[in-house]
Amino acid sequence: MEHKTGLVFFPAFDWAISPTHPEREERLLYTRDQLFEEGIMDLPQIAEYKPRLATHKDIARAHFCVPDVETQVTEAHLFAVGGALVLADALMNKEINNGFALVRPPGHHAMRVAHGNRGFCNINNEAIMIEYLRQKYGLTKIAIVDTDVHHGDGTQDMFYHDPDVLFISFHQDGRTLYPGSGFCDELGGPNAFGMNINIPLQPNTTDDGIHYVLDNLVLPILEDFKPDLVVNSAGQDNHYTDPLANMRFTAHGYASLNEKLDPDLAVLEGGYAIETALPYVNTGIILAMAGLDYSWVREPDYRPENFRETKEHMEYIQSLVSYLWEVWKNRAELGEEKYPRDGDFLELSRHIYYDTDSIREQQYEDIRLCDDCPGYQVIRSRGMYPYGSSKLIEAIGLHPRACKSCQEDARKLYEEKKKDYPGVDVIYLQDKPRDRYFQYSKDGDVELTDE
Structure with a gap:
């Protein structure tokens, strides 16, 4: 089969928290314009799919919606989840090699119990997709790598007690950013200790720092875990122009990350620099997933000298990576110490x-x-x-x-x-x-x- 990357676009024109809210449909419209302008949608390596409606049963596999699913979701939510499920089916049926669901509303702050919207999220797109894959196709080991600048606390909550799902999140330190969580001691419950890895990074971390984490911790853990499937919870608000955070990641850094990570499925999460980041970041990610050249993808104001990692940052990152690698290697023994069986x-x-x-x-x-x-x-x-x-x-x-x-x-x-x-x-x-x-x-x- 010729390499194919499946894409789903769902900008959700009829869903917004408010007309001027950062999480609005323009997040995807600028990206779509950029991709058409560059001719990327006409490439033989790209296959576009249409979303479908997810069912209430799909939602119930992952969530306890209060008081019911109808209260917590709109048709837009069902189409956003359905877009991810369409790509999951296409992947498992070997129509595509990988897929990227560019959908909204986002989901990674939605927890297992859903009383309402938190962090712009009502229901968790990745978690629902993963439960669908486990039920329909019998997958047993799945890894999620959350690259959003905000800690994926909802996805963490979904699988905190699940030894079959590895959750790794790197994000801006929760002491400096919503949702105020994602620390190194959040390692999983008694049945799944060590299967939850948080990597809190200092504000203004650059490509070099994030790629050090990827090369020396994330990829080695994935190689050791050997998942059936890797899912990228693809937040793009680590970008240096994002208005809601304070990191220094670039479009080229994102593309290179996805080339190395090689996710089977990616689902869009955050990213709110609508004009200055998202068209470039998404273009780079799509090219990397499709195995195409992304070296020309650059933001107009990009200057290499503005993105050098500080010595202090690198020392912190190296120490953090070393600590978390030891935790991963010794997770069974550490889990017994943390949660001694008593009852x-x-x-x-x-x-x-x-x-x-x-x-x-x-x-x-x-x-x-x-x-x-x-x-x-x-x-x-x-x-x-x-x-x-x-x-x-x-x-x-x-x-x-x-x-x-x-x-x-x-x-x-x-x-x-x-x-x-x-x-x-x-x-x-x-x-x-x-x-x-x-x-x-x-x-x-x-x-x-x-x-």
């Missing part, structure tokens, strides 16, 4: 803020510690909304490889919780081994299907 469950709790919708969530999570499988999680979450209203949900999520005993326990627990329904707005069962998804509320027991 059948581990309880975790946290507070989550939805910056776009001003929702505050208090969440408690019981992690089943099983010796035979990745187990299941039981989540109790209360979302406190503006003007004093709130919703309380309980959710049970089974891992695709849950053993028979854990499956039986989780399904029994769902039935028991339905009997003790008063006070809870919605109860969910995410039964991934059977690919069946239920929610119980005042409307009764509803199964989400593809219809």
Whole structure:
């Protein structure tokens, strides 16, 4: 097969947080104009696909939407996810060698429980695509590399207890940028310790610093993990002109990164320098994924002397890479120290803020510690909304490889919780081994299907 890179464009003309918000349709329109102007869409190495609507069942594989999927998504969200699923099918059917879904709204800040919009995200495009790939094609080991300048806290949350999904995020240090997370000690839960790698970088890190991280940490970890599939959560706001961050990455740096990373699928995330970055960055990435020359891709104001890494930055990066490589190599032993087995469950709790919708969530999570499988999680979450209203949900999520005993326990627990329904707005069962998804509320027991 001649090399083919599949592309999906979905600018979502009918979805915006506000008319002047940084996350708006022009993010993709300038890129599309650039690609047509350069004749890239006419190249034989490029195949354009049209998005389709994802189903509510697709969303339920990844999310507990409060109070239901209809409340949290618009048609634009379903088309954005559907664009990623179209490329996933094309890849698995060997129509393309790799694919890039240039879609919006973005998704990597959307967590497993979704009370509303946070970080411009309602639902998580990559996570939904990954669950789709696991269910439909039986993939077992998947790696996600998040190159957005903001920590991919939603994607981290999705797979924090999943030993089959490796999540690596490099980003501007959370002490200096939203969402204020993504530190080195966020390494995964008791069933998946070490499968979550965060690389917080100092503001003004350049191509040299980011490529040092890629060459000396990200690529060696991927080589050791040997995933069936590599997904790039392709945020482009590390660019030196982005208005929402403070990094110094260039279009050529992004293209070179994608040539080295060689992702099977990439899904667009952030990037808000609509004219000065996105057309150049996306063009470079697409050329690199298609195996074409990207050496001529340069921003008009690019000057090499403005992008030299400082000695202090490189020393910090080298120390960080060395530390995280040791963590990766010794993750089994470190996980036992962090989470000594004491009982059948581990309880975790946290507070989550939805910056776009001003929702505050208090969440408690019981992690089943099983010796035979990745187990299941039981989540109790209360979302406190503006003007004093709130919703309380309980959710049970089974891992695709849950053993028979854990499956039986989780399904029994769902039935028991339905009997003790008063006070809870919605109860969910995410039964991934059977690919069946239920929610119980005042409307009764509803199964989400593809219809």
